[in-house]
Amino acid sequence: xxxxxxxxxxxxxxxxxxxxxxxxxxxxxxxxxxxxxxxxxxxxxxxxxxxxxxxxxxxxxxxxxxxxxxxxxxxxxxxxxxxxxxxxxxxxxxxxxxxxxxxxxxxxxxxxxxxxxxxxxxxxxxxxxxxxxxxxxxxxxxxxxxxxxxxxxxxxxxxxxxxxxxxxxxxxxxxxxxxxxxxxxxxxxxxxxxxxxxxxxxxxxxxxxxxxxxxxxxxxxxxxxxxxxxxxxxxxxxxxxxxxxxxxxxxxxxxxxxxxxxxxxxxxxxxxxxxxxxxxxxxxxxxxxxxxxxxxxxxxxxxxxxxxxxxxxxxxxxxxxxxxxxxxxxxxxxxxxxxxxxxxxxxxxxxxxxxxxxxxxxxxxxxxxxxxxxxxxxxxxxxxxxxxxxxxxxxxxxxxxxxxxxxxxxxxxxxxxxxxxxxxxxxxxxxxxxxx
Amino acid sequence: xxxxxxxxxxxxxxxxxxxxxxxxxxxxxxxxxxxxxxxxxxxxxxxxxxxxxxxxxxxxxxxxxxxxxxxxxxxxxxxxxxxxxxxxxxxxxxxxxxxxxxxxxxxxxxxxxxxxxxxxxxxxxxxxxxxxxxxxxxxxxxxxxxxxxxxxxxxxxxxxxxxxxxxxxxxxxxxxxxxxxxxxxxxxxxxxxxxxxxxxxxxxxxxxxxxxxxxxxxxxxxxxxxxxxxxxxxxxxxxxxxxxxxxxxxxxxxxxxxxxxxxxxxxxxxxxxxxxxxxxxxxxxxxxxxxxxxxxxxxxxxxxxxxxxxxxxxxxxxxxxxxxxxxxxxxxxxxxxxxxxxxxxxxxxxxxxxxxxxxxxxxxxxxxxxxxxxxxxxxxxxxxxxxxxxxxxxxxxxxxxxxxxxxxxxxxxxxxxxxxxxxxxxxxxxxxxxxx
Numbered sequence: 001x002x003x004x005x006x007x008x009x010x011x012x013x014x015x016x017x018x019x020x021x022x023x024x025x026x027x028x029x030x031x032x033x034x035x036x037x038x039x040x041x042x043x044x045x046x047x048x049x050x051x052x053x054x055x056x057x058x059x060x061x062x063x064x065x066x067x068x069x070x071x072x073x074x075x076x077x078x079x080x081x082x083x084x085x086x087x088x089x090x091x092x093x094x095x096x097x098x099x100x101x102x103x104x105x106x107x108x109x110x111x112x113x114x115x116x117x118x119x120x121x122x123x124x125x126x127x128x129x130x131x132x133x134x135x136x137x138x139x140x141x142x143x144x145x146x147x148x149x150x151x152x153x154x155x156x157x158x159x160x161x162x163x164x165x166x167x168x169x170x171x172x173x174x175x176x177x178x179x180x181x182x183x184x185x186x187x188x189x190x191x192x193x194x195x196x197x198x199x200x201x202x203x204x205x206x207x208x209x210x211x212x213x214x215x216x217x218x219x220x221x222x223x224x225x226x227x228x229x230x231x232x233x234x235x236x237x238x239x240x241x242x243x244x245x246x247x248x249x250x251x252x253x254x255x256x257x258x259x260x261x262x263x264x265x266x267x268x269x270x271x272x273x274x275x276x277x278x279x280x281x282x283x284x285x286x287x288x289x290x291x292x293x294x295x296x297x298x299x300x301x302x303x304x305x306x307x308x309x310x311x312x313x314x315x316x317x318x319x320x321x322x323x324x325x326x327x328x329x330x331x332x333x334x335x336x337x338x339x340x341x342x343x344x345x346x347x348x349x350x351x352x353x354x355x356x357x358x359x360x361x362x363x364x365x366x367x368x369x370x371x372x373x374x375x376x377x378x379x380x381x382x383x384x385x386x387x388x389x390x391x392x393x394x395x396x397x398x399x400x401x402x403x404x405x406x407x408x409x410x411x412x413x414x415x416x417x418x419x420x421x422x423x424x425x426x427x428x429x430x431x432x433x434x435x436x
Numbered sequence: 437x438x439x440x441x442x443x444x445x446x447x448x449x450x451x452x453x454x455x456x457x458x459x460x461x462x463x464x465x466x467x468x469x470x471x472x473x474x475x476x477x478x479x480x481x482x483x484x485x486x487x488x489x490x491x492x493x494x495x496x497x498x499x500x501x502x503x504x505x506x507x508x509x510x511x512x513x514x515x516x517x518x519x520x521x522x523x524x525x526x527x528x529x530x531x532x533x534x535x536x537x538x539x540x541x542x543x544x545x546x547x548x549x550x551x552x553x554x555x556x557x558x559x560x561x562x563x564x565x566x567x568x569x570x571x572x573x574x575x576x577x578x579x580x581x582x583x584x585x586x587x588x589x590x591x592x593x594x595x596x597x598x599x600x601x602x603x604x605x606x607x608x609x610x611x612x613x614x615x616x617x618x619x620x621x622x623x624x625x626x627x628x629x630x631x632x633x634x635x636x637x638x639x640x641x642x643x644x645x646x647x648x649x650x651x652x653x654x655x656x657x658x659x660x661x662x663x664x665x666x667x668x669x670x671x672x673x674x675x676x677x678x679x680x681x682x683x684x685x686x687x688x689x690x691x692x693x694x695x696x697x698x699x700x701x702x703x704x705x706x707x708x709x710x711x712x713x714x715x716x717x718x719x720x721x722x723x724x725x726x727x728x729x730x731x732x733x734x735x736x737x738x739x740x741x742x743x744x745x746x747x748x749x750x751x752x753x754x755x756x757x758x759x760x761x762x763x764x765x766x767x768x769x770x771x772x773x774x775x776x777x778x779x780x781x782x783x784x785x786x787x788x789x790x791x792x793x794x795x796x797x798x799x800x801x802x803x804x805x806x807x808x809x810x811x812x813x814x815x816x817x818x819x820x821x822x823x824x825x826x827x828x829x830x831x832x833x834x835x836x837x838x839x840x841x842x843x844x845x846x847x848x849x850x851x852x853x854x855x856x857x858x859x860x861x862x863x864x865x866x867x868x869x870x871x872x
Contacts, residue, residue, distance in 0.1 A: 235741060239771045251741065301847040305671060305683060312758035314767055318751035331750055331769040332846045334853055335675045335813065339846035370847060377771065390843065391830045398827050407826065407845040410768045410775035411737040411806060417770055
């Protein structure tokens with residue numbers, strides 16, 4: 001028996017109509033045995049997510065204020081779903097329970113988690129699957145740190161005996177039963193952990209886009225979809241700020257080599273993007289699969305004759321940053337020079353101090369800072385065609401009249417990082433995209 | 437009164453005919469008031485340099501063996517010069533003095549320094565200039581370390597009052613008058629120090645080539661001469677192993693912004709290569725002035741998700757190298773990866789230990805070593821045209837079918853460092869040269 005863990009995001013669960021789409025998606029493939037669900041998301045741009053409504057309820061309750069209007073809105077969201085699907089679900093009872101909790105001793109994580117909890121229970125009823133409360137099997141320490149190893153054991157215990165199950169995303173509990181939520185990645189992390197626990201053949205992540213795009217659609221008009229990409233390529237895109245699965249949600253699946261498929265609930269025939277360790281045979285490996293980038297970067301340029309003479313100059317430089325707990329994005333050492341790429345916002349408050357320390361410690365021949373740069377990542381686990389791809393990318397940037405400051409490709413050839421002035425960021429992304 | 441300090445190398449002083457050429461060169465420009473001379477070099481490929489003969493005399497004398505045959509060869513070299521120039525020079529007296537020194541308590545530095553000493557005295561007689569013995573004004577500590585500050589003061593004191601002088605290169609003395617020699621750069625360093633001491637308008641370095649070439653002539657047939665280059669570009673070429681002025685000989689002049697002109701004694705009409713801080717007005721700035729490189733490189737590739745999260749991963753990596761006193765040529769950190777370029781010969785003996793330490797300390801997701809790489813430096817203080825130049829270079833390499841592993845251009849844009857397989861090194865140099 002093959003197993004697909006299918007995680008559905010908030011917009012995929014925003015109303016009864018969306019629930020029906022999911023039922024059809026599940027019906028089409030019996031491997032989809034384990035579902036992980038978010039809370040109802042926005043139905044239209046101005047709408048509020050149920051989790052945000054719940055947070056408002058908590059804030060008001062904690063301040064001793066009236067929260068009933070927001071709780072009523074929560075109830076209405078679920079009533080539309082339950083009635084739309086003609087389910088016999090004890091909604092009033094659940095809402096009443098939450099009202100009592102809020103009136104007595106409100107807890108933030110518990111309150112916020114009720115969106116997923118209710119959605120999962122309703123979905124389980126609707127599909128005839130077993131409801132699995134992550135309070136039983138997604139394990140946190142008392143200080144709120146997720147315990148991945150324990151979660152794997154507990155999730156195995158909870159899910160293995162079940163043929164079909166719906167798990168609520170986003171939360172879990174500690175040994176005392178106190179609810180905690182994931183700070184980052186939310187239900188995506190739950191989905192990834194569930195996929196690992198049951199050693200799924202596939203982890204589907206159903207959302208409102210048909211996979212990942214090769215560039216930011218706010219910059220490039222109608223960018224193409226990426227069909228296949230590697231975990232490492234995804235990580236690069238994520239690092240560069242593309243809104244994709246959070247690293248915490250990718251790593252568990254990546255560790256076990258479980259393919260991740262990004263799908264669109266509103267366009268279920270679209271195969272979306274498949275994130276894999278290795279391409280299936282016969283699938284062409286593209287040297288460049290996408291382009292992403294970040295603005296707000298500074299470059300610190302330190303020059304000193306004979307930097308590379310083994311005096312540990314670069315090591316001292318990096319120790320200065322480490323002692324200041326100042327992270328850097330890139331470090332390039334060459335002949336007599338070190339170039340550091342640091343985020344503007346991190347550098348801002350300590351810039352003068354840092355430069356002074358570098359001056360006093362290292363006595364550089366030249367020390368300069370250039371602000372308002374952006375870093376472009378040309379993403380692709382490039383094979384033998386990497387050189388061609390690099391030429392095309394640099395040529396496109398040059399033709400677009402964009403000044404290139406730094407160029408960085410490590411031996412892994414996973415990405416080519418190029419520094420360009422911030423005001424040319426969008427042009428640079430478009431230029432690189434034109435080569436894909 | 438303008439001052440040119442002219443340093444002449446060994447082949448420029450190999451015999452009487454060469455001395456005559458120098459007299460003509462000095463006659464043509466009265467600014468050439470301070471000369472720095474080496475010992476007589478080779479007259480033909482199988483010939484021995486006088487300094488090497490002197491070293492053999494010392495080795496034999498120190499071992500209590502007969503050194504007279506080699507000392508006779510030294511005498512013959514100078515006799516040819518003195519008689520060829522019809523000078524009344526007390527050669528026998530000087531040789532006798534050296535013989536006594538060797539027979540009594542031979543000192544290596546003193547013995548080796550006599551080549552320059554005699555040449556400078558002969559040249560001073562021949563030109564009617566004042567002989568300046570660097571034992572008076574090139575200052576060393578007793579442990580043999582050059583004292584640049586004291587040398588500047590002493591050289592000023594020695595040279596400023598003189599209208600015309602010949603200084604012997606290569607050596608100096610400590611406070612006790614004990615002779616010491618420069619370990620690196622030899623007479624070039626003396627020339628540079630003299631130029632600084634008299635605040636020369638120009639430092640000419642006369643040798644047997646008409647300036648610096650844009651590529652290694654053993655790889656590229658008849659490479660063009662570089663007309664102008666910056667100190668920093670020279671330093672890059674030097675670092676990459678091109679046989680040019682040693683850094684120790686460039687730095688003092690560079691510090692004072694004294695232009696260095698590499699000239700050819702056998703082709704005095706050729707303007708050679710001018711090394712400057714800034715190009716003279718109207719002079720075109722070439723984005724790439726030359727290409728050089730080094731074989732025998734290894735690349736260590738360390739990958740770990742979230743390297744760049746501020747955990748100091750790279751700093752720890754460089755500390756490992758620093759503690760092992762293992763110098764590295766380049767370090768490139770990107771997203772989740774560190775690439776280190778290290779010389780094969782340095783890595784060889786400690787490779788397994790180092791990898792083990794990296795594994796145990798950093799627990800990387802991937803750790804790999806690639807040997808037998810070469811690093812190509814595309815040298816040029818590139819301005820706005822840098823991108824064009826980079827495209828052309830990468831394109832040329834790609835067309836030549838050369839696989840590129842690493843690409844590194846820091847914010848200074850002084851050079852583009854490219855890693856290519858060692859077996860393609862020569863092809864890569866030719867490909868890059870074709871773009872210049």
